[in-house]
Amino acid sequence: MQELKSIYEITKNFDGFLFDAYGVLVDEQGLLEGATELLSHLESIGKPFWMLTNGSSKTVADTVKRYRNMGLPFSVDNVITSGALLSDCLDQLTEPGQAIGVLGTEGSHQLVRDAGRCPVAITESKDFDILVIANQTDYDFVPALDAALSLAIDRIDRGLNFTVVLTNPDLFYPKGENRFGITAGSVSLILEECLKLRYGSLPPNRIIKLGKPFPPMFREAERRAGSKRLVMVGDQIYTDIKGANDYGFQSVLVATGLTGREMLDSLDDSLKPSYFVNHLKES
Structure with a gap:
């Protein structure tokens, strides 16, 4: 692991940059220092970049709108959300038009509609065998x-x-200074642990994680970039850094989110980032 004084030291070393959103570019209070300046610098030297976010409470278009309103230069072409991976996943599991249970926002329900399925609230129907936990x-x-x-x-017993x-x-995320919140991963974990207690173990693919x-999100990033010489900039060891390392990308841990240097x-070693930097500011 190399400790950087500035992330600008490596901006010419890769074919493209992948950024997590919360804890790296923004938190619930707004933009983090240095975010817009770094993206503008990458644009000026011809380095493409993508946002890779596990957020699935909004459609891609609404996600782009939100971040553009904050001043970040993203478009639907360089934002990859976990929700955007849902369509391909459901195509492998179901026929078009099938009812799908959803735990999430209206945006999460729209992602299921965009995938050609019919979202239903889980407290209103039992006529489905796939549950999407999105938010x-x-x-x-x-x-x-x-x-x-x-x-x-009931279904497993039958x-x-x-x-x-x-x-x-994601299990949790940074909401601001010394403030954190749980995410959909924690919701799924409750369900998963309850089922393990009842059955001892779960069959393969009972819970599919996107x-x-x-790999699905990193695979999509590689497809869009046309290269594997990419670096993932994130704040979480077990999602951003581990995922990039396992897939064969380089990784940068930035200390503005969940994980500090300590x-x-x-x-x-498999969990350590390729680089560590305190923030995204130039100096």
Whole structure:
């Protein structure tokens, strides 16, 4: 691991840059220092960049609109969300028009519609065998999770299929200085651990995970870039850094989000970033 004084030291070393959103470019308070300046610099030297976000509460168009309103130069061509991977995943699991249970926002429901399926609220229907866990908000948490667990156990006990598609594997995220919140990964983890307690283990592919650190998002980034000489800039070891390292990308840990420098010495080498930097500012 190389410790950088500035991320600008490596801007010419790669064919493209991949950025996480929360904790790297923004938090719930707004833009993080240095974000817009770094992206402008990359544009000026002809280096393409993409946002890779596990967020799946909005459509890609709405995600782009939100970040452009904050002053970040993104378009639908260089934003890859975990929700955008949903269509290909569902094509492998279901026929068009099938009902899909959804835990998430209206934007999460729209992602399922855009994939050619019919989203249903889990507390209103039991006529589905695939549950998409996309977000932790905009539904009555405990009743919805109770309904999901009950339906999963009922179907598994009867020898029927029940598959969870988790678009956002993040467990928590930075909301601002010393403030954090849980995400969809924590919702799925509750369900997963309950099912493990009942059945001992879960069959392969019972829970399908799409976002970082899993390969689909990095595979899509490589496809768009036409190169594997990419570097992932993130703030989370077990999603951004591990995912990039496992896929064969270089990685940069920036200390403006969940992980500080003090954690790195105790990590296995496979989890350490290629580079560490305190922030995205030029100096």
